[in-house]
Amino acid sequence: MVDTENRLNTMIQKLRENDYRITPQRLAILKILAVSENHPSVEKVYEKVKKNFPTTSLATVYKNIAMLKEINEVLELGFGDGSNRYDGNKPYPHPHVVCTECKKIIDPDLVALEDMTRELTRETGFKIVNHRLDFFGICPDCQKKK
């Protein structure tokens, strides 16, 4: 909970630095994303914001998430099937493991990735600025249900 608080404060400060105003709806969206352990979709964020601010529109959620993407305070996880999910908790690129049954997403530790990036830079001459590593499979829970 302390981490969450810190994360939220970091986000707020970042907004101030970039001359963005702090509105109630915006704060609510920030809070939801800061707490999110479960990589919510826009729709999910929208539903949650509406609990506290019933008049909030979907467009506002989109606008705010777009803005947070801009200043690198959320990470967008785009999956081909048009289902974007967001991580405001760890807004820097990191690997994901996605359950294709229940859509759960977890964050594994994979230190070897750093080495890979270095190897790649040497091999291709690219200046690597970003990456995306996602594994898809069936989680232990869903394997049991079969």
Add this chain to the structure above:
Amino acid sequence: MVDTENRLNTMIQKLRENDYRITPQRLAILKILAVSENHPSVEKVYEKVKKNFPTTSLATVYKNIAMLKEINEVLELGFGDGSNRYDGNKPYPHPHVVCTECKKIIDPDLVALEDMTRELTRETGFKIVNHRLDFFGICPDCQKKK
């Protein structure tokens, strides 16, 4: 060129096995995807097919690519920004390096990925069936242009 020929024949055979008919348009789409070293978008495929079959509709290209995805003869590279690209040349998951300037995509060799998948299975209990590994950066050509 021999490889391309083989690739195309493999695809055709796979279609036959699955009781799909070979139509001229379909064959044209197959050929484009079999040759593709440059991971074309649906739109790009569409443009090329139209050179030989001007009446071809975009829907047909979509339908055929969807069908090929189904039987695992093309790989879909979904990028969040609504720009899907396709690889009919190597239709199994493999890493990509994407230039964010010129949209070029190349296929690096990264053997370490196998080990990662095994490590992950052990660590998370997931049954991994698929993955996606993409690096984003600036290619040597675009770095020079600056």
Add this chain to the structure above:
DNA sequence: CTCCCTGCAAACTATTTGCACCGTC
């Protein structure tokens, strides 16, 4: 008091679908 932000509706884009006709097998 000044703009930025919000909420609504309409616009947009990529993709999918329904259906009549056509052509492969």
Add this chain to the structure above:
DNA sequence: GACGGTGCAAATAGTTTGCAGGGAG
């Protein structure tokens, strides 16, 4: 000849935009 494939137009889904009014700084 049967039925899957094609091409057109319309439908759909997710996201973005324009604009008027409201509220943060």
